[in-house]
Amino acid sequence: MFTGIVEELGEIVATAPASLSIRGKLITSDAHHGDSIAVNGVCLTVTAVTDDVFTVDVMGETYKRTALDTLKPGDQVNLERAATLSTRMGGHLVQGHVDAVGEILRREPEAEWETVTFRVPEALTKYIVEKGSITIDGVSLTVVAVKGEEFSVGLIPTTMQLTTLGRKRPGDPVHIETDIIAKHVEKLLEAKS
Known part of the structure; x- marks a missing residue:
């Protein structure tokens, strides 16, 4: 974990x-x-x-x-x-089990941050919600917008400097891991049906 x-x-x-x-x-x-x-x-x-x-x-x-x-x-x-029992939970629970490879579509620089938009396979979109957690290339981020197979996140200068996300360009592949809690909830609801 x-x-x-x-x-x-x-x-x-x-x-x-x-x-x-x-x-x-x-x-x-x-x-x-x-x-x-x-x-x-x-x-x-x-x-x-x-x-x-x-x-x-x-x-x-x-x-x-x-x-x-x-x-x-x-x-x-x-x-x-890997996290230990004494690790601060600064991001969210991440398994390291990639759901799919997504693609960077565009980067939009703002004054103090950058909005980056990604495309993912349609099957993953049900697990991606605005203000929810997502992992991109191992980086815990918050979704700022979702539309169809596209979603956006905001990258602060620290994230751009200390991770590969600051160097990647449109067209580059990225590893996407959606929130495990959403997948478990879906499985539980399916079992009740």
Whole structure:
């Protein structure tokens, strides 16, 4: 479980058909074999740690459901260690289980922030509500508007500076994880029918 508060921008060091190696000085400071780390919002298991680089295995299914296969050495990624029972809940409950790959449609700079609009598969739209929580590339955000298959969030300067969302452009893919509570409520209501 994660909070959606990115701890560090990591750098892809190496890619292989079934693994990624990522440099992250803060993340590796206490990382061990078997730990869960969110990489752009995808929960992955550490298989090795050497100095400030950790390696994670990536299954074919994960590559199919995410955009991790587009990463190359030198790319930056959002990193977050798994939450503990003493972790502050600054974001919201994030599983690290990506629902779909969305796309950035447009960026609209304002005086002190930026509004970014995304498109998601139609099947996800029922879980996205105005003022609700959403995770984009592992970043916990609040939805400001929803219209059909599009939704918008506001990015403050800190989020743009400390996450990859400040560098992504229209057309770029992003990992979308909707709020788990909405999915559980839906399942419970279906069971009552």
